[in-house]
Amino acid sequence: MALDDIVEIVFHGRGGQGSVTAANLLVAAALKDGNKGLQAFPVFGAERRGAPVRAFARISEREIHLRSEIYEPDIVIVQEESIMDLVNVLKGLKKDGKILINTQKSPDEFDFKETKNIATVDATGIAIKHDIVVGGIPVVNTPILGAVPKVLDKVTLPSIQQAIREKWKGESGEKNVKATADAYDIVEVSF
Numbered sequence: 001m002a003l004d005d006i007v008e009i010v011f012h013g014r015g016g017q018g019s020v021t022a023a024n025l026l027v028a029a030a031l032k033d034g035n036k037g038l039q040a041f042p043v044f045g046a047e048r049r050g051a052p053v054r055a056f057a058r059i060s061e062r063e064i065h066l067r068s069e070i071y072e073p074d075i076v077i078v079q080e081e082s083i084m085d086l087v088n089v090l091k092g093l094k095k096d097g098k099i100l101i102n103t104q105k106s107p108d109e110f111d112f113k114e115t116k117n118i119a120t121v122d123a124t125g126i127a128i129k130h131d132i133v134v135g136g137i138p139v140v141n142t143p144i145l146g147a148v149p150k151v152l153d154k155v156t157l158p159s160i161q162q163a164i165r166e167k168w169k170g171e172s173g174e175k176n177v178k179a180t181a182d183a184y185d186i187v188e189v190s191f
Contacts, residue, residue, distance in 0.1 A: 008075075011054065013141075027040040029156070035061055038060075071092050076093060078101040097114070098119065119190065121187040146180030146182065
């Protein structure tokens, strides 16, 4: 299989924001949308709340045999804008790659030399609105997942919402589902 059959996604966040869970939910949703090749895995370093973390996802319509870290992502998802001051989140981004950023800014407020394909969503504000908070910290993984179908055509919002409902039952699941719908509605895309 050619590597261009695979969409590779890197999540950048901080410990406690749910980057690993987001990658797992994304591939669970992609499976519901008929994709056959799926991988989600973390990179562990300083395993503490607030430390920079990365998680990866690969999605393909065919089986994936590749087993390495992602070095040249198609999509970068930044769960907290301040991470960009610490980590080069666009390192290796493929030509015409896309970046989705949790921020209150609009895409035109960013000027990256690596890409003009920028999407932004206030996932933190959405998490606070829906009381998706752990230990006083907004958990932005499900809100940001709601914006993903606007940057990735291999997954749909209903599949993401179904994956969330399967992970969290009752009120907890429903507030996360509502957060994805809000993010889907307000995400700004520059491509």
